Amino acid sequence: MPHATEPVFQHIQVKQLAPTFGAEVTGIDFSKPVEPEVFKEIHDAITEYGVLVFRRAALDDARHVAFSRLFGELDDVKPYLGLGRQNRFPFDELFDVSNLEDDGSLVQVGSKRDHVSKGNSLFHVDSAFNPRRAGYSLLRAHELPPPGYGGNTDFADTRTAYDELPPDLKAKLSEMDYVGANSLWHSRKKACPDSEFLRDMDPEAYPFGRHRILQLHEPSGRTNLYIANHLHHLEYLDGTRVAEPEGTELIETLLNHASQPKYLLSVDWREPGDLICWDNTAVMHRAGEFKGMGKYKRDMRRTTVHDGSSSAWGLNDHTLERMGLP
Ligand code: OGA
Ligand code: MN
Numbered sequence: 001m002p003h004a005t006e007p008v009f010q011h012i013q014v015k016q017l018a019p020t021f022g023a024e025v026t027g028i029d030f031s032k033p034v035e036p037e038v039f040k041e042i043h044d045a046i047t048e049y050g051v052l053v054f055r056r057a058a059l060d061d062a063r064h065v066a067f068s069r070l071f072g073e074l075d076d077v078k079p080y081l082g083l084g085r086q087n088r089f090p091f092d093e094l095f096d097v098s099n100l101e102d103d104g105s106l107v108q109v110g111s112k113r114d115h116v117s118k119g120n121s122l123f124h125v126d127s128a129f130n131p132r133r134a135g136y137s138l139l140r141a142h143e144l145p146p147p148g149y150g151g152n153t154d155f156a157d158t159r160t161a162y163d164e165l166p167p168d169l170k171a172k173l174s175e176m177d178y179v180g181a182n183s184l185w186h187s188r189k190k191a192c193p194d195s196e197f198l199r200d201m202d203p204e205a206y207p208f209g210r211h212r213i214l215q216l217h218e219p220s221g222r223t224n225l226y227i228a229n230h231l232h233h234l235e236y237l238d239g240t241r242v243a244e245p246e247g248t249e250l251i252e253t254l255l256n257h258a259s260q261p262k263y264l265l266s267v268d269w270r271e272p273g274d275l276i277c278w279d280n281t282a283v284m285h286r287a288g289e290f291k292g293m294g295k296y297k298r299d300m301r302r303t304t305v306h307d308g309s310s311s312a313w314g315l316n317d318h319t320l321e322r323m324g325l326p
Pocket of ligand 1: 097120126137139151152153154285286287288300302
């Protein structure tokens with residue numbers, strides 16, 4: 001595909017994981033602050049590969065947050081605490097992506113948290129539903145289930161998926177310049193349509209995060225298909241909605257196209273300390289099937305870096321509200 005030649009590295013070793021994207025990176029000592037010249041290579045690598053896997057990175061919570069700050073300004077969990085959640089961690093910048101309740105006990109199968117967390121099993125990009133979307137996410141395994149219970153994290157290469165769209169669809173997207181209206185509630189309902197906890201939830205009662213479907217990925221100069229299962233409907237640039245069922249059919253066509261096996265990379269979590277960093281403006285991700293729910297701890301912790309590109313806010317007002325929460 002016509003993109004920049006692969007970068008050359010002096011401080012890190014990079015092994016590509018899938019034909020078009022993803023790489024495992026070695027050679028970094030995470031027990032001390034990462035030096036600027038090393039970070040520059042990490043940044044070049046994530047620009048090229050979209051997903052970076054660091055095995056046994058040995059970061060603790062504080063160093064995880066400190067390393068993440070090198071990528072940009074960090075999002076925090078404060079608005080979500082208003083929903084009655086408590087943070088298990090002493091850092092507001094650490095998102096709890098575990099299968100644990102706030103008191104550290106296992107989330108029970110069939111509970112509200114179980115139903116709500118199923119949204120992560122659909123391909124998505126983090127924070128597309130917020131006024132300011134996420135750029136990078138850094139997910140770290142603190143405690144893992146025994147092997148054999150699944151729980152991989154899967155990725156889809158949405159830049160290559162764009163490159164390889166059928167020419168007529170590519171031309172239509174470029175001509176219409178659709179805007180996607182993203183909702184976290186929508187993806188949760190889509191993943192768990194029969195949930196009694198989500199049945200009465202109306203995504204329309206909350207603000208949508210509006211972002212264009214076709215995006216320039218500024219660091220690489222490539223075009224990205226900025227899609228996710230958060231997409232509730234499509235709009236034209238003047239704000240009118242694309243008629244149904246056309247809008248939803250187009251959303252599903254794009255999601256199905258980008259989730260073909262040739263665009264996917266599935267990463268297994270092997271040991272505590274494993275860290276995966278991805279660029280939400282270049283790839284989608286999902287939690288793969290996990291067979292140990294209610295049985296084994298899967299204690300995953302994530303930092304979320306606000307997008308620093310010129311399309312970070314999409315068509316949204318510049319407010320700090322997230323999902324309509326102050
Ligand atoms: C996330 C996420 C998937 C997983 O942390 O944003 O979607 O495998 N995680 O836990
Ligand atoms: Mn996610």
